[in-house]
Amino acid sequence: MNTVLSDHTTTEIGTIQIAPEVLEIIAGVAAIKIEGVADMSGGIVGGISEMLGLKSLTRGVKVQIGTAETLIDIYIVIEYGYPIPEISRQIQRSVHQAIYSMTGIHVSAVHIHIESVHFNEVGESTIQASIE
Numbered sequence: 001m002n003t004v005l006s007d008h009t010t011t012e013i014g015t016i017q018i019a020p021e022v023l024e025i026i027a028g029v030a031a032i033k034i035e036g037v038a039d040m041s042g043g044i045v046g047g048i049s050e051m052l053g054l055k056s057l058t059r060g061v062k063v064q065i066g067t068a069e070t071l072i073d074i075y076i077v078i079e080y081g082y083p084i085p086e087i088s089r090q091i092q093r094s095v096h097q098a099i100y101s102m103t104g105i106h107v108s109a110v111h112i113h114i115e116s117v118h119f120n121e122v123g124e125s126t127i128q129a130s131i132e
Contacts (some may be wrong), residue, residue: 009104018103019108020065024058027110030098031061031074031091036082040119041075060115069108072099077116088112 009016039096040060040072099107
């Protein structure tokens with residue numbers, strides 16, 4: 001998105017407008033800080049960007065700004081062994097709070113999409129042994 005938020009603040013010396021990319025960065029940083037989040041999922045486009053060396057702080061975050069609401073979709077890779085519902089709730093709270101405290105913008109919803117599970121080396125060998 002290249003547009004600025006339609007809701008802006010006017011002060012005595014000018015206006016303040018926040019680009020949607022700013023919300024994406026704030027949401028991405030807030031999400032990746034939660035223990036149990038292995039990575040943000042960028043999908044095919046994110047993978048191509050990484051191969052080209054264009055790693056972005058907005059990877060795995062989509063912001064939709066409507067006239068009455070702001071929606072955030074976050075696509076993550078979770079660490080194996082962490083409780084997905086609890087981690088998801090922590091991400092929702094963290095993203096909602098970070099965006100509001102930094103911008104004053106109320107987020108209507110934070111949707112979490114678990115795209116994959118990351119297995120560390122110990123987890124992989126434990127799983128392999130339990131399968132056999």
